[in-house]
Amino acid sequence: MSAPGWTVVIPVKGSSGKSRLEHPDRAELASAIALDTIDAVCRAEHVAEVVVVTADGELALRVVSDAGAGSRPLVRVVPDPGGGLNPAIAAGLTAVEPARHRAALLGDLPALHPADVDAALELAATHDRAYVPDAEGTGTTLLAALPGVPLEPAFGGGSAARHAGAGFAALDIPATSTLRRDVDTADQLHSAVGLGLGPRTAALLD
DSSP states (O other): OOOOOEEEEEEOOGGGOOTTOOOTTHHHHHHHHHHHHHHHHHTOTTEEEEEEEESOHHHHHHHHHHHOTTOSSEEEEEEOOSSOHHHHHHHHHHTSOTTSEEEEEOSOOTTOOHHHHHHHHHHHTTSSEEEEEOTTSSSEEEEEEOTTSOOOOOOSTTHHHHHHHTTOEEOOOOTTOGGGOOOSSHHHHHHHHHHOOOHHHHHHHO
16 A cells, blocks of 8 residues: 655754763764664655754755755754744644645654655555554654644653554554664664664774
8 A cells, every 4th residue: 555645743852862871972972863864764765744843954955955955855943942842843744734644753763764764754644643652662762643634742751552542543563663763862873773773883892
């Protein structure tokens, strides 16, 4: 089944994120993880638009520079209003036409592969609202909703159960999918290495 063109909202802390990762240049590592995630989403065939929500001005400039003029998909940056992950996603969704297919994706998936994004969006197109649990099964990496259907994020600890309770359908995504490997800890980053990191993150870990 072919999925329609999706708008994907990606909240990113940028250089201020990933406080639990130990690295000589943690700020640069956090930015690299975000940029690799955004790049993978931009290369997915079913993605028509990407909305990055961030308060990191330098990262915003890098996102726009990487996208380039006339790029496909369209890439926009929306200021992060503060208050955490869910308000950031809400700000991004406010900038999106509700008649579009919409998704919210975490910005810390350094091994993300475009084919895994496409596979999830194809499945999501068969549900009013859907989510993808993280590799541990307790968190969430992706939320999606069809046109006109409210997309109300409840990210944070234990979010998979909250999204399921709110009526989101759990997508049958393999545990080995790069879409399920978000990174907050050194052990999770090690697992992501085994899946194949994006070029920016990999360069910092060589």
